[in-house]
Amino acid sequence: MPGFEVFGAEEKKEIAEVLDTGVLFRYEFPSERRGIYKVRRFEEEFARYCGVGHAQAVTSGTAALKVALAAMGVGPGDEVITQGFTFVATWEAIFDVGAVPVFAEVDDTLNLDPADLEEKITPRTRAIIPVHMMGAPARMEEIMAIADRHGIPVLEDTAQAPGAAINGRKCGSFGLCGTFSFDPVKTITTGEGGMIVTDDEALWRRMSEYQDHGHDHVPNPGGRGGEGRSFIGFNYRMMELQGAIGLAQLAKLDGIIESQRRNKAALRQVVSQLPGVSFRTVLDPDGDNASFLAFFLPDAAAALKVNETLAANGAGAVYFANNTWHYYPKWEHLLAGSTLAKSGWPFKEADGRRRVQYDPQALPKSAAIMDRLLVYPVPIKLSDERLEQIAEAVKAAC
Known part of the structure:
Protein backbone atom coordinates (compact mmCIF):
# COMPACT_ATOMS: atom_id res chain seq x y z
CA MET A 1 0.00 0.00 0.00
CA LEU A 253 2.57 4.83 -9.46
CA ASP A 254 1.21 2.66 -12.29
CA GLY A 255 3.59 -0.13 -11.29
CA ILE A 256 2.53 0.20 -7.65
CA ILE A 257 -1.13 -0.12 -8.63
CA GLU A 258 -0.41 -3.11 -10.87
CA SER A 259 1.29 -4.90 -7.95
CA GLN A 260 -1.54 -4.02 -5.57
CA ARG A 261 -4.15 -5.35 -8.00
CA ARG A 262 -2.29 -8.63 -8.28
CA ASN A 263 -1.92 -8.94 -4.52
CA LYS A 264 -5.52 -7.89 -3.89
CA ALA A 265 -6.74 -10.62 -6.24
CA ALA A 266 -4.71 -13.19 -4.31
CA LEU A 267 -6.08 -11.97 -0.97
CA ARG A 268 -9.63 -11.91 -2.30
CA GLN A 269 -9.36 -15.51 -3.43
CA VAL A 270 -8.29 -16.49 0.08
CA VAL A 271 -10.99 -14.45 1.83
CA SER A 272 -13.67 -15.81 -0.53
CA GLN A 273 -13.59 -19.04 1.48
CA LEU A 274 -15.31 -17.38 4.47
CA PRO A 275 -18.95 -18.47 4.76
CA GLY A 276 -21.38 -15.67 3.93
CA VAL A 277 -18.67 -13.26 2.80
CA SER A 278 -19.41 -10.51 0.27
CA PHE A 279 -17.26 -7.75 -1.12
CA ARG A 280 -17.37 -3.99 -1.44
CA THR A 281 -18.87 -2.63 -4.66
CA VAL A 282 -16.09 -1.33 -6.90
CA LEU A 283 -17.65 0.65 -9.74
CA ASP A 284 -14.84 0.05 -12.20
CA PRO A 285 -12.49 -2.83 -11.32
CA ASP A 286 -10.07 -1.57 -13.97
CA GLY A 287 -9.98 1.77 -12.13
CA ASP A 288 -9.45 0.41 -8.62
CA ASN A 289 -6.09 1.45 -7.19
CA ALA A 290 -6.41 -1.73 -5.06
CA SER A 291 -4.82 -0.42 -1.88
CA PHE A 292 -7.39 -2.20 0.33
CA LEU A 293 -9.53 -5.33 0.25
CA ALA A 294 -12.86 -4.59 1.94
CA PHE A 295 -15.29 -7.42 2.68
CA PHE A 296 -18.49 -7.97 4.65
CA LEU A 297 -19.74 -10.72 6.94
CA PRO A 298 -23.48 -11.33 7.41
CA ASP A 299 -23.71 -9.32 10.65
CA ALA A 300 -21.62 -7.57 13.30
CA ALA A 301 -21.36 -10.66 15.50
CA ALA A 302 -19.96 -12.71 12.64
CA ALA A 303 -17.49 -9.99 11.69
CA LEU A 304 -16.18 -9.72 15.25
CA LYS A 305 -15.97 -13.47 15.71
CA VAL A 306 -14.14 -14.01 12.43
CA ASN A 307 -11.72 -11.16 13.13
CA GLU A 308 -10.98 -12.54 16.59
CA THR A 309 -9.85 -15.79 15.00
CA LEU A 310 -7.91 -13.99 12.27
CA ALA A 311 -6.08 -11.91 14.89
CA ALA A 312 -5.33 -14.96 17.03
CA ASN A 313 -3.62 -16.44 13.99
CA GLY A 314 -1.55 -13.35 13.21
CA ALA A 315 -3.73 -11.99 10.41
CA GLY A 316 -6.27 -9.65 11.98
CA ALA A 317 -8.16 -7.29 9.69
CA VAL A 318 -9.09 -3.66 10.34
CA TYR A 319 -12.54 -3.32 11.93
CA PHE A 320 -13.44 0.24 11.00
CA ALA A 321 -16.56 0.26 13.17
CA ASN A 322 -14.16 0.74 16.11
CA ASN A 323 -11.72 3.01 14.27
CA THR A 324 -11.30 6.40 15.94
CA TRP A 325 -9.64 8.13 12.97
CA HIS A 326 -12.08 7.39 10.15
CA TYR A 327 -15.61 6.75 11.43
CA TYR A 328 -18.18 9.33 12.54
CA PRO A 329 -19.52 7.73 15.79
CA LYS A 330 -15.94 7.31 17.05
CA TRP A 331 -14.92 10.97 16.66
CA GLU A 332 -15.31 11.75 20.36
CA HIS A 333 -13.85 15.27 20.04
CA LEU A 334 -16.33 16.13 17.28
CA LEU A 335 -19.31 14.71 19.18
CA ALA A 336 -18.28 16.46 22.41
CA GLY A 337 -17.51 19.76 20.69
CA SER A 338 -13.97 19.78 22.09
CA THR A 339 -11.80 22.74 21.11
CA LEU A 340 -8.91 24.82 22.41
CA ALA A 341 -10.75 28.08 21.72
CA LYS A 342 -12.08 29.66 24.93
CA SER A 343 -15.14 30.84 23.01
CA GLY A 344 -15.98 27.27 22.01
CA TRP A 345 -15.41 28.00 18.28
CA PRO A 346 -16.09 26.29 15.89
CA PHE A 347 -18.88 24.56 17.83
CA LYS A 348 -20.11 27.78 19.43
CA GLU A 349 -20.46 31.36 18.29
CA ALA A 350 -18.46 34.10 20.03
CA ASP A 351 -21.50 34.95 22.19
CA GLY A 352 -21.75 31.34 23.44
CA ARG A 353 -24.66 30.22 21.28
CA ARG A 354 -24.38 26.63 20.08
CA ARG A 355 -23.42 26.65 16.42
CA VAL A 356 -23.51 22.92 15.68
CA GLN A 357 -23.94 19.64 17.58
CA TYR A 358 -23.57 16.12 16.26
CA ASP A 359 -25.65 13.05 17.09
CA PRO A 360 -23.66 9.77 17.14
CA GLN A 361 -26.76 7.92 15.88
CA ALA A 362 -27.26 10.21 12.88
CA LEU A 363 -26.01 7.77 10.20
CA PRO A 364 -27.84 4.44 10.73
CA LYS A 365 -27.34 3.17 7.17
CA SER A 366 -23.59 3.68 7.46
CA ALA A 367 -23.58 1.95 10.85
CA ALA A 368 -25.31 -1.11 9.39
CA ILE A 369 -22.62 -1.28 6.71
CA MET A 370 -19.61 -0.56 8.92
CA ASP A 371 -20.60 -3.05 11.62
CA ARG A 372 -20.16 -5.91 9.13
CA LEU A 373 -16.98 -4.60 7.47
CA LEU A 374 -13.46 -6.04 7.66
CA VAL A 375 -10.52 -4.64 5.70
CA TYR A 376 -7.05 -5.80 4.74
CA PRO A 377 -4.54 -3.18 3.58
CA VAL A 378 -2.94 -4.47 0.38
CA PRO A 379 0.86 -4.24 0.33
CA ILE A 380 2.89 -3.50 -2.77
CA LYS A 381 5.13 -6.42 -1.84
CA LEU A 382 3.28 -9.50 -0.58
CA SER A 383 5.48 -12.45 0.32
CA ASP A 384 4.36 -16.04 -0.19
CA GLU A 385 4.87 -16.57 3.55
CA ARG A 386 2.53 -13.73 4.51
CA LEU A 387 -0.13 -14.86 2.03
CA GLU A 388 0.08 -18.38 3.45
CA GLN A 389 -0.27 -17.02 7.02
CA ILE A 390 -3.43 -15.17 6.03
CA ALA A 391 -4.75 -18.25 4.25
CA GLU A 392 -4.22 -20.38 7.36
CA ALA A 393 -5.93 -17.76 9.52
CA VAL A 394 -8.93 -17.67 7.15
CA LYS A 395 -9.06 -21.46 7.20
CA ALA A 396 -9.20 -21.36 11.00
CA ALA A 397 -11.94 -18.74 10.86
CA CYS A 398 -13.95 -20.91 8.47
Whole structure:
Protein backbone atom coordinates (compact mmCIF):
# COMPACT_ATOMS: atom_id res chain seq x y z
CA MET A 1 0.00 0.00 0.00
CA PRO A 2 2.51 2.75 0.94
CA GLY A 3 5.06 4.09 -1.54
CA PHE A 4 7.90 3.73 0.95
CA GLU A 5 7.90 0.03 0.07
CA VAL A 6 9.57 0.92 -3.25
CA PHE A 7 12.01 3.66 -2.21
CA GLY A 8 15.19 3.23 -4.20
CA ALA A 9 17.83 4.77 -6.42
CA GLU A 10 15.30 6.94 -8.25
CA GLU A 11 14.33 8.89 -5.13
CA LYS A 12 18.00 9.25 -4.13
CA LYS A 13 18.91 10.65 -7.55
CA GLU A 14 16.17 13.28 -7.45
CA ILE A 15 17.06 14.29 -3.88
CA ALA A 16 20.78 14.53 -4.73
CA GLU A 17 20.04 16.97 -7.55
CA VAL A 18 18.29 19.25 -5.04
CA LEU A 19 21.09 19.00 -2.49
CA ASP A 20 23.65 19.82 -5.18
CA THR A 21 21.93 23.15 -5.80
CA GLY A 22 21.69 24.02 -2.10
CA VAL A 23 18.16 25.37 -2.69
CA LEU A 24 15.37 23.69 -0.69
CA PHE A 25 12.83 26.53 -1.16
CA ARG A 26 10.42 25.99 -4.05
CA TYR A 27 10.56 29.61 -5.28
CA GLU A 28 13.27 32.09 -6.30
CA PHE A 29 17.10 31.69 -6.29
CA PRO A 30 17.25 31.09 -10.08
CA SER A 31 21.03 31.38 -10.45
CA GLU A 32 21.77 28.93 -7.62
CA ARG A 33 19.24 26.29 -8.65
CA ARG A 34 20.42 26.19 -12.29
CA GLY A 35 17.01 25.43 -13.74
CA ILE A 36 16.09 22.74 -11.22
CA TYR A 37 12.50 23.22 -10.00
CA LYS A 38 11.39 19.90 -8.53
CA VAL A 39 8.05 21.01 -7.04
CA ARG A 40 7.06 22.80 -10.23
CA ARG A 41 7.91 19.70 -12.29
CA PHE A 42 6.01 17.49 -9.85
CA GLU A 43 2.95 19.72 -10.26
CA GLU A 44 3.18 19.65 -14.04
CA GLU A 45 3.64 15.90 -14.26
CA PHE A 46 0.95 15.16 -11.67
CA ALA A 47 -1.55 17.34 -13.57
CA ARG A 48 -0.67 15.52 -16.77
CA TYR A 49 -1.12 12.15 -15.07
CA CYS A 50 -4.57 13.14 -13.80
CA GLY A 51 -5.60 14.57 -17.18
CA VAL A 52 -6.16 18.11 -15.93
CA GLY A 53 -4.66 21.49 -16.71
CA HIS A 54 -3.21 22.53 -13.37
CA ALA A 55 -1.86 21.19 -10.07
CA GLN A 56 -0.82 22.95 -6.88
CA ALA A 57 1.53 21.24 -4.43
CA VAL A 58 1.15 21.93 -0.70
CA THR A 59 2.45 20.64 2.62
CA SER A 60 -0.14 17.91 3.28
CA GLY A 61 -3.41 16.41 2.15
CA THR A 62 -5.09 18.34 4.96
CA ALA A 63 -3.57 21.58 3.68
CA ALA A 64 -4.78 20.66 0.19
CA LEU A 65 -8.37 20.55 1.46
CA LYS A 66 -7.96 23.84 3.34
CA VAL A 67 -6.35 25.65 0.40
CA ALA A 68 -8.95 24.34 -2.05
CA LEU A 69 -11.89 25.37 0.16
CA ALA A 70 -10.39 28.80 0.77
CA ALA A 71 -9.80 29.34 -2.94
CA MET A 72 -13.39 28.26 -3.63
CA GLY A 73 -14.59 31.02 -1.30
CA VAL A 74 -16.09 28.71 1.32
CA GLY A 75 -16.30 30.32 4.77
CA PRO A 76 -18.44 31.22 7.79
CA GLY A 77 -22.17 30.68 7.30
CA ASP A 78 -21.60 27.95 4.73
CA GLU A 79 -22.24 24.22 4.93
CA VAL A 80 -20.13 21.55 3.25
CA ILE A 81 -21.49 18.03 2.81
CA THR A 82 -19.13 15.10 3.16
CA GLN A 83 -19.38 11.48 4.30
CA GLY A 84 -19.25 9.93 7.76
CA PHE A 85 -16.55 7.47 6.72
CA THR A 86 -13.40 9.48 6.00
CA PHE A 87 -10.25 10.62 7.71
CA VAL A 88 -10.74 13.43 10.23
CA ALA A 89 -8.81 15.86 7.99
CA THR A 90 -11.79 16.15 5.63
CA TRP A 91 -14.01 17.80 8.21
CA GLU A 92 -11.17 19.51 10.11
CA ALA A 93 -10.47 21.54 6.97
CA ILE A 94 -14.15 22.48 6.66
CA PHE A 95 -14.17 23.79 10.22
CA ASP A 96 -10.85 25.56 9.67
CA VAL A 97 -12.27 27.79 6.91
CA GLY A 98 -15.21 28.63 9.19
CA ALA A 99 -17.83 26.43 7.52
CA VAL A 100 -19.89 23.62 9.07
CA PRO A 101 -19.45 19.96 8.06
CA VAL A 102 -22.70 18.12 7.26
CA PHE A 103 -22.28 14.34 7.28
CA ALA A 104 -24.05 12.01 4.86
CA GLU A 105 -24.35 8.23 4.65
CA VAL A 106 -22.07 5.90 2.71
CA ASP A 107 -23.36 3.04 0.55
CA ASP A 108 -21.86 -0.31 -0.45
CA THR A 109 -19.05 1.48 -2.32
CA LEU A 110 -18.02 2.74 1.18
CA ASN A 111 -18.23 6.21 -0.33
CA LEU A 112 -20.81 8.99 -0.40
CA ASP A 113 -24.39 7.79 -0.94
CA PRO A 114 -25.89 10.00 -3.70
CA ALA A 115 -29.44 9.53 -2.36
CA ASP A 116 -28.55 10.79 1.11
CA LEU A 117 -26.39 13.55 -0.37
CA GLU A 118 -29.43 15.08 -2.04
CA GLU A 119 -31.39 14.88 1.23
CA LYS A 120 -28.66 16.86 3.04
CA ILE A 121 -28.53 19.81 0.60
CA THR A 122 -29.82 23.12 2.01
CA PRO A 123 -29.69 26.74 0.81
CA ARG A 124 -26.45 27.06 2.82
CA THR A 125 -24.63 24.22 1.04
CA ARG A 126 -21.57 25.70 -0.67
CA ALA A 127 -19.55 22.58 -1.52
CA ILE A 128 -19.75 18.79 -1.64
CA ILE A 129 -16.75 16.60 -0.74
CA PRO A 130 -17.06 12.97 -1.80
CA VAL A 131 -14.12 10.89 -0.53
CA HIS A 132 -12.67 8.04 -2.61
CA MET A 133 -12.03 5.88 0.43
CA MET A 134 -9.51 3.05 0.39
CA GLY A 135 -8.58 3.37 -3.26
CA ALA A 136 -11.94 2.86 -4.98
CA PRO A 137 -14.06 5.55 -6.67
CA ALA A 138 -17.22 7.15 -5.35
CA ARG A 139 -20.31 7.32 -7.58
CA MET A 140 -19.01 10.47 -9.29
CA GLU A 141 -21.38 10.51 -12.23
CA GLU A 142 -24.42 10.50 -9.94
CA ILE A 143 -22.81 12.92 -7.47
CA MET A 144 -21.88 15.36 -10.24
CA ALA A 145 -25.40 15.21 -11.69
CA ILE A 146 -26.86 16.15 -8.29
CA ALA A 147 -24.26 18.87 -7.72
CA ASP A 148 -24.77 20.37 -11.18
CA ARG A 149 -28.54 20.35 -10.75
CA HIS A 150 -28.17 22.39 -7.56
CA GLY A 151 -25.28 24.53 -8.79
CA ILE A 152 -22.90 23.34 -6.04
CA PRO A 153 -19.16 22.81 -6.68
CA VAL A 154 -17.58 19.45 -5.92
CA LEU A 155 -14.18 18.95 -4.27
CA GLU A 156 -13.00 15.33 -4.55
CA ASP A 157 -10.96 14.10 -1.58
CA THR A 158 -8.72 11.64 -3.40
CA ALA A 159 -6.16 11.27 -0.59
CA GLN A 160 -6.40 7.47 -0.58
CA ALA A 161 -6.95 6.90 -4.29
CA PRO A 162 -4.23 8.33 -6.56
CA GLY A 163 -4.43 6.57 -9.90
CA ALA A 164 -7.99 5.35 -9.38
CA ALA A 165 -10.36 5.97 -12.27
CA ILE A 166 -13.87 5.53 -13.63
CA ASN A 167 -13.97 4.41 -17.28
CA GLY A 168 -10.48 5.75 -17.82
CA ARG A 169 -11.06 9.15 -16.22
CA LYS A 170 -8.89 9.73 -13.17
CA CYS A 171 -10.47 10.38 -9.79
CA GLY A 172 -9.85 13.97 -8.76
CA SER A 173 -10.70 15.25 -12.25
CA PHE A 174 -14.52 15.02 -12.09
CA GLY A 175 -15.22 17.93 -9.75
CA LEU A 176 -14.09 21.52 -9.71
CA CYS A 177 -10.92 20.26 -8.05
CA GLY A 178 -9.46 17.19 -6.38
CA THR A 179 -7.06 16.82 -3.47
CA PHE A 180 -4.38 14.21 -2.76
CA SER A 181 -2.19 13.22 0.19
CA PHE A 182 1.40 12.00 0.13
CA ASP A 183 1.81 11.24 3.84
CA PRO A 184 3.91 8.26 5.06
CA VAL A 185 1.28 5.57 4.43
CA LYS A 186 -0.20 6.74 1.14
CA THR A 187 0.08 5.00 -2.24
CA ILE A 188 2.86 7.38 -3.19
CA THR A 189 4.57 9.34 -0.45
CA THR A 190 6.80 12.36 0.06
CA GLY A 191 6.80 11.91 3.84
CA GLU A 192 4.36 14.79 4.13
CA GLY A 193 2.78 16.64 1.24
CA GLY A 194 -0.37 17.11 -0.78
CA MET A 195 -1.66 18.20 -4.17
CA ILE A 196 -4.73 19.90 -5.62
CA VAL A 197 -5.68 19.41 -9.28
CA THR A 198 -8.11 21.44 -11.37
CA ASP A 199 -8.97 22.53 -14.90
CA ASP A 200 -10.03 25.97 -13.62
CA GLU A 201 -7.08 28.31 -14.20
CA ALA A 202 -8.50 31.12 -12.06
CA LEU A 203 -9.05 28.73 -9.15
CA TRP A 204 -5.51 27.36 -9.55
CA ARG A 205 -4.10 30.89 -9.49
CA ARG A 206 -5.95 31.65 -6.24
CA MET A 207 -4.66 28.42 -4.71
CA SER A 208 -1.12 29.18 -5.88
CA GLU A 209 -1.22 32.58 -4.21
CA TYR A 210 -3.10 31.58 -1.05
CA GLN A 211 -0.60 28.82 -0.18
CA ASP A 212 2.24 31.38 -0.35
CA HIS A 213 0.94 34.23 1.87
CA GLY A 214 -1.01 35.74 -1.03
CA HIS A 215 2.09 36.52 -3.15
CA ASP A 216 0.92 37.31 -6.65
CA HIS A 217 2.96 34.72 -8.68
CA VAL A 218 2.16 36.70 -11.83
CA PRO A 219 5.20 35.80 -13.98
CA ASN A 220 5.20 32.03 -13.40
CA PRO A 221 4.90 29.45 -10.63
CA GLY A 222 8.69 29.49 -10.18
CA GLY A 223 8.75 33.14 -9.12
CA ARG A 224 6.78 35.33 -6.77
CA GLY A 225 6.09 38.30 -9.04
CA GLY A 226 6.10 41.92 -8.03
CA GLU A 227 5.07 41.27 -4.43
CA GLY A 228 1.52 42.47 -5.03
CA ARG A 229 -1.20 40.75 -3.02
CA SER A 230 -4.91 40.58 -3.79
CA PHE A 231 -5.89 38.80 -0.55
CA ILE A 232 -4.42 37.36 2.62
CA GLY A 233 -3.02 33.86 2.59
CA PHE A 234 -0.94 31.50 4.67
CA ASN A 235 2.10 29.23 4.27
CA TYR A 236 1.42 25.76 2.90
CA ARG A 237 4.41 25.54 0.53
CA MET A 238 5.90 22.19 -0.44
CA MET A 239 9.71 22.20 -0.43
CA GLU A 240 12.03 20.94 -3.14
CA LEU A 241 13.04 17.72 -1.35
CA GLN A 242 9.39 16.65 -1.22
CA GLY A 243 8.92 17.54 -4.87
CA ALA A 244 11.98 15.49 -5.75
CA ILE A 245 10.68 12.39 -3.96
CA GLY A 246 7.25 12.97 -5.50
CA LEU A 247 8.65 12.91 -9.03
CA ALA A 248 10.32 9.55 -8.43
CA GLN A 249 7.24 8.10 -6.75
CA LEU A 250 4.85 9.34 -9.44
CA ALA A 251 6.91 7.55 -12.07
CA LYS A 252 6.30 4.32 -10.10
CA LEU A 253 2.57 4.83 -9.46
CA ASP A 254 1.21 2.66 -12.29
CA GLY A 255 3.59 -0.13 -11.29
CA ILE A 256 2.53 0.20 -7.65
CA ILE A 257 -1.13 -0.12 -8.63
CA GLU A 258 -0.41 -3.11 -10.87
CA SER A 259 1.29 -4.90 -7.95
CA GLN A 260 -1.54 -4.02 -5.57
CA ARG A 261 -4.15 -5.35 -8.00
CA ARG A 262 -2.29 -8.63 -8.28
CA ASN A 263 -1.92 -8.94 -4.52
CA LYS A 264 -5.52 -7.89 -3.89
CA ALA A 265 -6.74 -10.62 -6.24
CA ALA A 266 -4.71 -13.19 -4.31
CA LEU A 267 -6.08 -11.97 -0.97
CA ARG A 268 -9.63 -11.91 -2.30
CA GLN A 269 -9.36 -15.51 -3.43
CA VAL A 270 -8.29 -16.49 0.08
CA VAL A 271 -10.99 -14.45 1.83
CA SER A 272 -13.67 -15.81 -0.53
CA GLN A 273 -13.59 -19.04 1.48
CA LEU A 274 -15.31 -17.38 4.47
CA PRO A 275 -18.95 -18.47 4.76
CA GLY A 276 -21.38 -15.67 3.93
CA VAL A 277 -18.67 -13.26 2.80
CA SER A 278 -19.41 -10.51 0.27
CA PHE A 279 -17.26 -7.75 -1.12
CA ARG A 280 -17.37 -3.99 -1.44
CA THR A 281 -18.87 -2.63 -4.66
CA VAL A 282 -16.09 -1.33 -6.90
CA LEU A 283 -17.65 0.65 -9.74
CA ASP A 284 -14.84 0.05 -12.20
CA PRO A 285 -12.49 -2.83 -11.32
CA ASP A 286 -10.07 -1.57 -13.97
CA GLY A 287 -9.98 1.77 -12.13
CA ASP A 288 -9.45 0.41 -8.62
CA ASN A 289 -6.09 1.45 -7.19
CA ALA A 290 -6.41 -1.73 -5.06
CA SER A 291 -4.82 -0.42 -1.88
CA PHE A 292 -7.39 -2.20 0.33
CA LEU A 293 -9.53 -5.33 0.25
CA ALA A 294 -12.86 -4.59 1.94
CA PHE A 295 -15.29 -7.42 2.68
CA PHE A 296 -18.49 -7.97 4.65
CA LEU A 297 -19.74 -10.72 6.94
CA PRO A 298 -23.48 -11.33 7.41
CA ASP A 299 -23.71 -9.32 10.65
CA ALA A 300 -21.62 -7.57 13.30
CA ALA A 301 -21.36 -10.66 15.50
CA ALA A 302 -19.96 -12.71 12.64
CA ALA A 303 -17.49 -9.99 11.69
CA LEU A 304 -16.18 -9.72 15.25
CA LYS A 305 -15.97 -13.47 15.71
CA VAL A 306 -14.14 -14.01 12.43
CA ASN A 307 -11.72 -11.16 13.13
CA GLU A 308 -10.98 -12.54 16.59
CA THR A 309 -9.85 -15.79 15.00
CA LEU A 310 -7.91 -13.99 12.27
CA ALA A 311 -6.08 -11.91 14.89
CA ALA A 312 -5.33 -14.96 17.03
CA ASN A 313 -3.62 -16.44 13.99
CA GLY A 314 -1.55 -13.35 13.21
CA ALA A 315 -3.73 -11.99 10.41
CA GLY A 316 -6.27 -9.65 11.98
CA ALA A 317 -8.16 -7.29 9.69
CA VAL A 318 -9.09 -3.66 10.34
CA TYR A 319 -12.54 -3.32 11.93
CA PHE A 320 -13.44 0.24 11.00
CA ALA A 321 -16.56 0.26 13.17
CA ASN A 322 -14.16 0.74 16.11
CA ASN A 323 -11.72 3.01 14.27
CA THR A 324 -11.30 6.40 15.94
CA TRP A 325 -9.64 8.13 12.97
CA HIS A 326 -12.08 7.39 10.15
CA TYR A 327 -15.61 6.75 11.43
CA TYR A 328 -18.18 9.33 12.54
CA PRO A 329 -19.52 7.73 15.79
CA LYS A 330 -15.94 7.31 17.05
CA TRP A 331 -14.92 10.97 16.66
CA GLU A 332 -15.31 11.75 20.36
CA HIS A 333 -13.85 15.27 20.04
CA LEU A 334 -16.33 16.13 17.28
CA LEU A 335 -19.31 14.71 19.18
CA ALA A 336 -18.28 16.46 22.41
CA GLY A 337 -17.51 19.76 20.69
CA SER A 338 -13.97 19.78 22.09
CA THR A 339 -11.80 22.74 21.11
CA LEU A 340 -8.91 24.82 22.41
CA ALA A 341 -10.75 28.08 21.72
CA LYS A 342 -12.08 29.66 24.93
CA SER A 343 -15.14 30.84 23.01
CA GLY A 344 -15.98 27.27 22.01
CA TRP A 345 -15.41 28.00 18.28
CA PRO A 346 -16.09 26.29 15.89
CA PHE A 347 -18.88 24.56 17.83
CA LYS A 348 -20.11 27.78 19.43
CA GLU A 349 -20.46 31.36 18.29
CA ALA A 350 -18.46 34.10 20.03
CA ASP A 351 -21.50 34.95 22.19
CA GLY A 352 -21.75 31.34 23.44
CA ARG A 353 -24.66 30.22 21.28
CA ARG A 354 -24.38 26.63 20.08
CA ARG A 355 -23.42 26.65 16.42
CA VAL A 356 -23.51 22.92 15.68
CA GLN A 357 -23.94 19.64 17.58
CA TYR A 358 -23.57 16.12 16.26
CA ASP A 359 -25.65 13.05 17.09
CA PRO A 360 -23.66 9.77 17.14
CA GLN A 361 -26.76 7.92 15.88
CA ALA A 362 -27.26 10.21 12.88
CA LEU A 363 -26.01 7.77 10.20
CA PRO A 364 -27.84 4.44 10.73
CA LYS A 365 -27.34 3.17 7.17
CA SER A 366 -23.59 3.68 7.46
CA ALA A 367 -23.58 1.95 10.85
CA ALA A 368 -25.31 -1.11 9.39
CA ILE A 369 -22.62 -1.28 6.71
CA MET A 370 -19.61 -0.56 8.92
CA ASP A 371 -20.60 -3.05 11.62
CA ARG A 372 -20.16 -5.91 9.13
CA LEU A 373 -16.98 -4.60 7.47
CA LEU A 374 -13.46 -6.04 7.66
CA VAL A 375 -10.52 -4.64 5.70
CA TYR A 376 -7.05 -5.80 4.74
CA PRO A 377 -4.54 -3.18 3.58
CA VAL A 378 -2.94 -4.47 0.38
CA PRO A 379 0.86 -4.24 0.33
CA ILE A 380 2.89 -3.50 -2.77
CA LYS A 381 5.13 -6.42 -1.84
CA LEU A 382 3.28 -9.50 -0.58
CA SER A 383 5.48 -12.45 0.32
CA ASP A 384 4.36 -16.04 -0.19
CA GLU A 385 4.87 -16.57 3.55
CA ARG A 386 2.53 -13.73 4.51
CA LEU A 387 -0.13 -14.86 2.03
CA GLU A 388 0.08 -18.38 3.45
CA GLN A 389 -0.27 -17.02 7.02
CA ILE A 390 -3.43 -15.17 6.03
CA ALA A 391 -4.75 -18.25 4.25
CA GLU A 392 -4.22 -20.38 7.36
CA ALA A 393 -5.93 -17.76 9.52
CA VAL A 394 -8.93 -17.67 7.15
CA LYS A 395 -9.06 -21.46 7.20
CA ALA A 396 -9.20 -21.36 11.00
CA ALA A 397 -11.94 -18.74 10.86
CA CYS A 398 -13.95 -20.91 8.47
